Every structure is written in C-alpha cells, then in structure tokens.
Amino acid sequence: MSRYTAAEIEAKWQAAWDEAGLFTARRDESRPKYYVLEMFPYPSGRIHMGHVRNYTMGDVIARHKLATGHNVLHPMGWDAFGMPAENAAMASGGHPKEWTYNNIADMRAQMKPLGLSIDWSREFATCDPEYYGQQQALFIDMLDKGLVYRKNAVVNWDPVDMTVLANEQVIDGKGWRSGADVERRELTQWFFRISEYSDELLAALDGLDDWPAKVKLMQANWIGRSRGLEMAFGLTEPTHGHDRIEVYTTRPDTLLGASFIGISPDHPLARALESERADVAAFCAEARRGGTTEEALETGEKLGFDTGLTVRHPFDQGRDLPVWIANFVLMDYGTGAIFGCPAHDGRDLDFARKYDLPVISTFAPANDDGQALAEDGGPAFVPPKTEPVIYIRGFAGDTEQTGEQAIDAAIDFCEANGVGRGVTRFRLRDWGLSRQRYWGTPIPIVHCEDCGAVPEKKENLPVRLPDDVSFDVPGNPLDRHPTWRDAPCPRCGKAARRETDTMDTFVDSSWYFARFTSPRAETPTDLAEAEYWMNVDQYIGGIEHAILHLLYSRFFARAMQVTGHLPEKAIEPFNALFTQGMVTHEIYQTRDANGRPVYHLPESVEDGALKATGETVEIIPSAKMSKSKKNVVDPDAILAQYGADTARWFVLSDSPPERDVEWTAAGAEAAHKHLARVWRIADEIAEATGGDAAADEDLMRQLHRAIRDVTLGLESFGFNAAIAKLYAFTSVLSKSKASAETRREAARVLAQLMSPMTPHLAEEIWTRLGGEGFVADTPWPVAEERFLVEDSVTLPIQINGKRRSEISVPKAMEKAEIEALVLADEAVAKALDGGSPKKLIVVPGRIVNVVV
Numbered sequence: 001m002s003r004y005t006a007a008e009i010e011a012k013w014q015a016a017w018d019e020a021g022l023f024t025a026r027r028d029e030s031r032p033k034y035y036v037l038e039m040f041p042y043p044s045g046r047i048h049m050g051h052v053r054n055y056t057m058g059d060v061i062a063r064h065k066l067a068t069g070h071n072v073l074h075p076m077g078w079d080a081f082g083m084p085a086e087n088a089a090m091a092s093g094g095h096p097k098e099w100t101y102n103n104i105a106d107m108r109a110q111m112k113p114l115g116l117s118i119d120w121s122r123e124f125a126t127c128d129p130e131y132y133g134q135q136q137a138l139f140i141d142m143l144d145k146g147l148v149y150r151k152n153a154v155v156n157w158d159p160v161d162m163t164v165l166a167n168e169q170v171i172d173g174k175g176w177r178s179g180a181d182v183e184r185r186e187l188t189q190w191f192f193r194i195s196e197y198s199d200e201l202l203a204a205l206d207g208l209d210d211w212p213a214k215v216k217l218m219q220a221n222w223i224g225r226s227r228g229l230e231m232a233f234g235l236t237e238p239t240h241g242h243d244r245i246e247v248y249t250t251r252p253d254t255l256l257g258a259s260f261i262g263i264s265p266d267h268p269l270a271r272a273l274e275s276e277r278a279d280v281a282a283f284c285a286e287a288r289r290g291g292t293t294e295e296a297l298e299t300g301e302k303l304g305f306d307t308g309l310t311v312r313h314p315f316d317q318g319r320d321l322p323v324w325i326a327n328f329v330l331m332d333y334g335t336g337a338i339f340g341c342p343a344h345d346g347r348d349l350d351f352a353r354k355y356d357l358p359v360i361s362t363f364a365p366a367n368d369d370g371q372a373l374a375e376d377g378g379p380a381f382v383p384p385k386t387e388p389v390i391y392i393r394g395f396a397g398d399t400e401q402t403g404e405q406a407i408d409a410a411i412d413f414c415e416a417n418g419v420g421r422g423v424t425r426f427r428l429r430d431w432g433l434s435r436q437r438y439w440g441t442p443i444p445i446v447h448c449e450d451c452g453a454v455p456e457k458k459e460n461l462p463v464r465l466p467d468d469v470s471f472d473v474p475g476n477p478l479d480r481h482p483t484w485r486d487a488p489c490p491r492c493g494k495a496a497r498r499e500t501d502t503m504d505t506f507v508d509s510s511w512y513f514a515r516f517t518s519p520r521a522e523t524p525t526d527l528a529e530a531e532y533w534m535n536v537d538q539y540i541g542g543i544e545h546a547i548l549h550l551l552y553s554r555f556f557a558r559a560m561q562v563t564g565h566l567p568e569k570a571i572e573p574f575n576a577l578f579t580q581g582m583v584t585h586e587i588y589q590t591r592d593a594n595g596r597p598v599y600h601l602p603e604s605v606e607d608g609a610l611k612a613t614g615e616t617v618e619i620i621p622s623a624k625m626s627k628s629k630k631n632v633v634d635p636d637a638i639l640a641q642y643g644a645d646t647a648r649w650f651v652l653s654d655s656p657p658e659r660d661v662e663w664t665a666a667g668a669e670a671a672h673k674h675l676a677r678v679w680r681i682a683d684e685i686a687e688a689t690g691g692d693a694a695a696d697e698d699l700m701r702q703l704h705r706a707i708r709d710v711t712l713g714l715e716s717f718g719f720n721a722a723i724a725k726l727y728a729f730t731s732v733l734s735k736s737k738a739s740a741e742t743r744r745e746a747a748r749v750l751a752q753l754m755s756p757m758t759p760h761l762a763e764e765i766w767t768r769l770g771g772e773g774f775v776a777d778t779p780w781p782v783a784e785e786r787f788l789v790e791d792s793v794t795l796p797i798q799i800n801g802k803r804r805s806e807i808s809v810p811k812a813m814e815k816a817e818i819e820a821l822v823l824a825d826e827a828v829a830k831a832l833d834g835g836s837p838k839k840l841i842v843v844p845g846r847i848v849n850v851v852v
C-alpha cells in the first residue's frame with residue numbers, strides 16, 4: 001500500500017492541469033459562463049493564511065462551477081502601486097519597481113503550490129505600463145465626457161509624507177502613516193464626478209440581492225442622503241458686496257433655536273475680510289489647520305472669530321444673530337455657512353459654551369428622562385429623526401412630532417413664507433484622485449502656458465514612470481526629475497510640463513475586474529469580451545473594502561459605460577458579494593525583565609512552554625493573525641509539512657466562511673490525518689474484490705445523500721457543512737460491506753465531491769479508481785431522487801376496500817398534496833373513469849382509502 005505524500009502528487013497534478021490548459025478561459029457561447037473573482041492582493045511579499053482562505057473559497061466555487069458545465073473565468077493579478085513600495089525604497093534604498101516585482105514573483109511562487117484553478121495567462125499587475133497606460137486612456141475618455149475635472153480644493157496635507165491624504169487616511173487628526181498633525185492646504189486637484197451618481201448609487205443598492213445587507217447599509221450611510229433647507233439670512237448691514245448669507249441645514253426644525261451664523265474660513269465673505277484685516281487673516285490661517293474629516297470636525301477644538309457682523313432672523317423679529325468664522329464649517333459642503341443651534345448639535349454646543357452664545361431648545365424629550373436641557377447645562381439633545389419629541393418652538397405649534405415630520409413642516413412653512421427651498425443632498429463628495437507620489441499611474445496631462453491642462457495624445461500612451469528616481473528626500477521624485485516633466489504641448493506643440501501627480505491607487509482597483517475580461521486588449525477593454533464575461537458572478541473579499549473599493553468600482557462601471565468601455569448590463573459589476581471571515585490564532589506571550597510583553601511564534605511553543613527554554617507562556621485568546629503579535633503561521637511551512645490540500649481543507653472546515661476560523665496545530669494535524677485516511681480507504685477499495693451486494697442499496701442511499709448535501713453546501717457558502725458531510729460519508733464508506741464495484745463507484749464520487757476542496761488528492765484517487773480524464777472537469781454527480789426517498793413512506797391505496805396500488809411520498813407531505821397524487825395514480829384514475837371519488841380518506845403514514 002502506498003503512502004499519502006502530498007508533495008509528490010500536488011506537483012504532479014498541477015503540472016498536468018497546466019499542460020492541459022484546464023483553467024484557461026476562452027469565450028465559448030455554447031456553455032454558460034461563470035466569473036468568480038477574489039479581491040486581488042497587494043504584493044507585500046508574503047502570502048498569509050487569510051489569503052489562503054480567501055483564494056481557496058474562490059477556488060472551491062470556480063472548480064465546482066467548472067464541474068457543473070460552466071465556462072469559468074477565475075483570474076488573478078496584483079494591486080501593485082502604493083506607498084509601501086516607496087516607503088521600502090526610502091528605508092532601504094531600493095527601487096519601488098524592483099521591490100514590487102520581486103514581491104510579486106515571491107507571492108506567485110507561494111500561491112502556485114496551492115493548486116488554485118486560476119487562468120494565469122490573464123495575470124497582470126496594475127504597475128505594468130500595459131495596464132496603467134489603458135488606465136490613462138480611460139482617464140482621458142472620462143475627461144472627455146466630463147466625468148473628471150480639475151478644481152482648487154482644500155485637502156488634508158501630511159507635512160511629513162508631503163502628500164494629500166484622503167479623509168479615511170486621517171486618524172484622530174493625524175496622518176495614518178506618518179502620525180504627523182494633518183494640515184489643510186489648498187491645491188489644484190483632479191476629481192472624479194462620483195457625487196453626480198449619488199442618487200443612482202444609492203437607489204441601485206436595492207437591486208443587489210446577493211450582497212450582504214451590512215455592506216449595503218454601510219454604502220447607504222456613506223452616500224448619506226438627507227433632506228434639508230437652503231435659505232438665506234439677510235445681513236443687517238451689507239458689506240463687501242454681500243447682503244445675505246446662504247446656509248444649508250438638515251435641521252430646519254431647529255431654526256427658531258438658531259443662535260449664531262458660522263461661516264467657513266474659506267467663505268467668500270471671510271476671504272474678503274481676511275484681505276483687509278490682519279486679525280481675521282491670522283485667525284483664518286490658524287483655523288485652516290487640522291483635518292477635514294467628520295471626526296476631526298466633531299472632536300477637534302472649535303475655533304471661532306466674531307466678525308462683528310449680524311444677520312436678521314427671518315421669523316424671530318428683532319433677534320439678530322452674530323456672524324462668526326468657525327473652523328468646523330467647510331467650504332466644499334453645502335454653502336460653506338451654517339446657522340448654529342447649540343441645543344441640538346454637539347459641535348454648535350461646544351462652540352456656544354466656549355464663546356458664550358445663547359442656547360435655545362426647540363424641542364424636548366417626549367418622555368421626561370430627567371436629563372437637563374442644553375440651556376440648563378445638559379448635553380445637546382439629538383434624538384433619531386424618527387423619534388417623537390415635544391416641540392417647544394416648532395413650526396406646527398407646540399406639538400409632539402418626529403424630527404422627520406417637523407423637518408417637513410419646517411420646509412413647507414419656510415417655502416410658503418418665501419424663505420428658502422427644500423433640497424435633497426448627499427454627503428458623498430467628489431473623489432479627489434491626485435496624489436503627490438511617484439509609485440502610481442501618472443495623470444496623463446500636460447500643462448501648457450497657452451492651452452492650459454491638455455490630455456496627452458493617446459498614441460503617446462502610456463506616459464511611463466521614469467526609472468531613474470531617488471527617494472533620499474521626502475516629496476514626489478517626479479517633481480525633482482531633471483527631464484521627465486518636459487513634454488511638448490499635445491495641442492500646440494510648444495514646450496510644456498507634465499503633470500507630476502499620480503492617481504490614487506483606488507483608481508487601479510476600480511476597473512481591474514473589467515480588464516480581466518481582455519487583459520491584453522489595446523483599449524481598456526474589448527467590448528465583445530466584456531459583453532460575454534461580465535458581470536462578476538461571485539466576488540469575494542474582506543469587509544474592510546465594503547465602502548470605498550466597492551463604491552468606486554460601482555462608479556467606474558457607470559463611467560465606463562458612458563465612455564463605451566463596458567456594456568450596459570455591467571452597470572452593477574458584481575452580481576453577488578461575499579465577505580469572508582479571518583483566520584485567527586492564539587497569542588503566546590512572556591514578559592521581559594521590565595514586565596513588557598514579548599510575543600512568540602506558534603512554532604516555537606509546545607505544550608504551553610517555549611521549546612527553547614521551557615519557560616511557560618501566557619496564552620491570549622485567538623485574534624486575527626498579525627505579525628506584530630507573532631500569532632501567525634506561515635503558509636509555506638504548512639505546505640511543506642502537510643501539502644496544499646490539508647491547508648485548503650482546514651481553512652474551510654470548522655467555521656462557516658463568513659466567520660473567523662481559528663488555526664490550531666492540532667486541527668491542521670487532524671485534517672491531514674483525515675486526508676491520509678481517505679487515501680488509505682481509496683487504496684483498499686481499489687484492490688477490493690467480492691463484497692455483499694445486499695449492502696449496495698444502503699451505500700448508494702448514503703452516497704446520494706452526500707451528493708445532495710455537499711452540493712447544497714457548495715452552492716450556498718456552506719463549505720464547512722459540506723466538509724462535515726464528507727467526514728461522515730468517509731466513515732460510512734470505510735465500514736461498508738457493499739460489493740467491490742459499488743464501493744469503487746462510491747469512492748470515485750467521493751473524489752468528485754472532495755475535488756473542489758482537495759483537488760490534488762481527488763485527482764489521484766479518481767485515477768487510481770479507474771476514473772477517466774481529470775476529475776476537475778468530469779461532470780458533477782447528481783443526487784438521484786430514488787436514493788433520497790428514505791424520508792418517505794409507501795402508502796397502500798385501497799379502492800373500495802381492496803388493495804389496488806401504492807404510492808411513495810415524503811413523510812411530511814400534506815394531506816391535500818397526497819390526495820392530488822392519489823387521484824393521479826393510474827389505478828385510481830382508471831377506477832374513477834373521469835368521475836370524482838365518493839370518498840377519499842388519507843390516513844397519514846398508513847393507508848389511503850378511495851371509495852368510488
């Protein structure tokens with residue numbers, strides 16, 4: 001009897017699949033297509049267990065679909081631009097390009113042994129000029145259609161990394177990477193007009209039935225639709241050409257509690273004052289520091305400057321409101337000005353208390369909870385808009401209403417009195433894509449003194465990154481390059497300068513799924529290929545991408561339709577989305593002489609003690625594998641020890657795929673033992689003779705049950721349930737006394753059922769047991785109804801007291817359904833001869849009596 005040696009068989013079958021081109025995807029109208037995609041990895045250099053789990057899940061689906069007659073597209077690539085490559089270059093003097101491509105080579109080499117059914121012929125990295133050149137073409141087409149534009153914008157500026165940060169990259173007012181205090185700066189930047197699609201991106205969420213509700217909710221909140229009022233407060237004394245201040249509010253129901261006007265330091269009126277008053281200028285400079293994130297505005301220190309100007313309240317005659325410049329009011333949202341109602345807004349209350357402004361409640365809790373009103377020292381009262389409250393200063397009199405009702409009433413009242421108009425707004429802002437970085441897609445624009453910002457000619461694409469750059473000083477090396485910036489103006493030919501900003505790397509990942517349908521096309525996509533392969537039928541990835549990546553991709557799918565690079569049906573590019581759980585591991589910790597924690601790799605610990613010294617370790621409950629806590633196991637080591645099939649089997653067993661799975665050495669060991677057992681059983685069965693044919697029926701029943709349950713598991717992300725069923729069936733098979741031929745048949749089907757999870761072992765067993773060709777593309781077994789009817793009973797049918805027939809029905813079948821079946825029975829139909837029975841009595845589980 002041979003031994004199960006994973007290393008040997010895995011290499012062998014991978015080579016055989018390769019040679020047969022089994023996973024190369026080609027357009028074929030005769031088969032239904034299936035496009036399965038896992039979010040492509042960032043080439044950090046090493047794959048981790050999270051990757052193994054993620055790609056194994058996608059692979060299980062891809063393999064199952066292949067066996068069920070689908071033409072499968074299952075590609076892989078690299079999200080290869082980004083800061084870490086530049087950081088590595090800064091730290092160790094290498095080149096981002098070299099670092100990235102080396103990492104890709106390393107990761108590909110670690111990934112290939114997993115035996116994933118990937119069409120490697122479609123592989124690309126987003127840093128390949130062939131890819132980013134097409135991205136530049138796409139950018140130019142989007143520019144042409146007005147989907148990209150340039151404007152001055154206040155941005156979050158990281159003074160250490162010398163780059164613009166997205167709001168999400170500002171954490172507690174500091175740069176996510178450098179930790180430096182973020183400043184505000186005004187720069188000319190390129191923007192995607194994603195906000196134009198707010199309404200549609202929100203509405204279309206409804207149709208995404210196979211997306212997790214949680215992801216849809218997160219997107220809806222991010223898009224942030226709200227109904228509000230745009231109105232103006234007249235200045236008591238017009239100044240600098242301004243006679244009114246326009247504000248935007250989502251709480252017009254608090255208008256009668258307004259106590260001040262806040263304008264942004266970048267508001268035209270503030271600018272006008274700034275230009276002639278040194279004190280205003282000094283304040284505005286101070287106020288522009290600090291991040292622009294919601295969180296920064298919420299929690300940061302509130303700074304205000306009283307301009308001395310006042311406005312009239314439209315309804316509260318005689319109550320003039322002071323106009324303050326406030327650092328928490330942004331210029332690029334709404335109108336850049338607000339009215340403050342401290343009683344019902346935390347920021348406004350902070351501000352009012354700091355600068356001693358009035359606090360006036362417009363509503364109070366419907367049920368007295370003992371909480372003081374804001375004017376009596378309580379917190380700002382901000383209940384959900386759906387909660388009923390008592391209005392003290394409302395527009396519909398002193399009544400109990402929900403915020404929503406009161407807001408509508410306020411808008412109606414204001415409109416009826418000629419004060420402002422109701423508007424619907426979205427929180428989603430246009431997507432600033434300019435980055436002052438080297439390792440990204442160059443924005444294909446040339447700045448000409450005469451013609452302005454001119455797109456590069458398509459025939460000159462790609463605008464390639466220069467290789468000869470250095471990272472010894474912070475900032476963007478493209479700015480410092482001696483010649484790279486020089487380019488003739490594409491329009492007039494005059495000497496001009498290239499844009500040195502590169503694109504946000506989120507751009508790269510916003511359309512890669514479309515590029516996979518024709519990765520070598522001379523245009524961003526080949527429409528015929530996109531028409532055939534789109535949409536992604538199943539997308540799998542981490543919940544951390546629930547908002548930005550998925551929202552940007554949904555925007556790109558729309559934009560690419562406008563530019564003619566995607567067909568209409570791809571408007572929502574991902575039919576189904578699955579967000580997988582993480583791989584976790586216990587943390588092993590000792591303490592150093594100063595009591596500080598020291599972490600240890602799992603491989604250096606045995607039976608709760610360090611292998612090297614015997615020192616006992618403290619065991620901290622399982623958490624996401626992370627290098628900093630050293631609770632990681634290296635896929636390479638696991639593959640060397642047990643082989644890919646064991647790793648694949650283990651990451652799918654134990655927990656449902658949406659939950660975390662805990663990696664334990666014992667679990668991996670047990671998984672491996674099981675696979676070795678399957679091997680042994682198959683080996684025995686291959687040689688078996690004789691057996692008892694009387695046991696065949698029972699084995700077939702169990703087999704078809706397994707087919708049914710495993711198939712169901714694979715089709716519904718119940719991989720762990722499928723695996724549990726396979727464990728159980730293996731046991732049955734090992735004990736079965738059925739005839740040798742039936743056992744061989746059952747073992748072949750077992751190989752088929754296991755093949756999505758443990759493809760190498762499955763091929764080996766399949767072949768050993770006389771299966772033809774690859775198990776991978778052998779048609780998936782079908783559970784036959786006749787073997788599944790164990791849950792059924794046979795009911796004799798008596799006609800006029802004599803047994804004439806019988807029917808087999810599921811035990812749980814309703815009486816009415818049984819009656820229908822009885823009437824359709826041949827013998828009964830004959831006896832009735834077109835009439836209806838005088839009596840039809842069904843005794844469930846026992847007998848049927850028909851009287852004709």
Ligand code: ANZ
Nearest residue numbers: 249250251254328329330333334336338339341344345
């Ligand atoms: C008066 C008011 C009273 C407000 C109250 C809130 C509570 P959402 O709902 O997220 O769209 N706002 C408007 N423009 C702003 C800007 N440029 N910078 C900072 N804040 C601004 O936010 C809308 C609310 O945020 C508006 O409603 C406005 O304050 C503020 F009890 O108006 B509100």
Ligand code: ZN
Nearest residue numbers: 448451489492
């Ligand atoms: Zn020109």
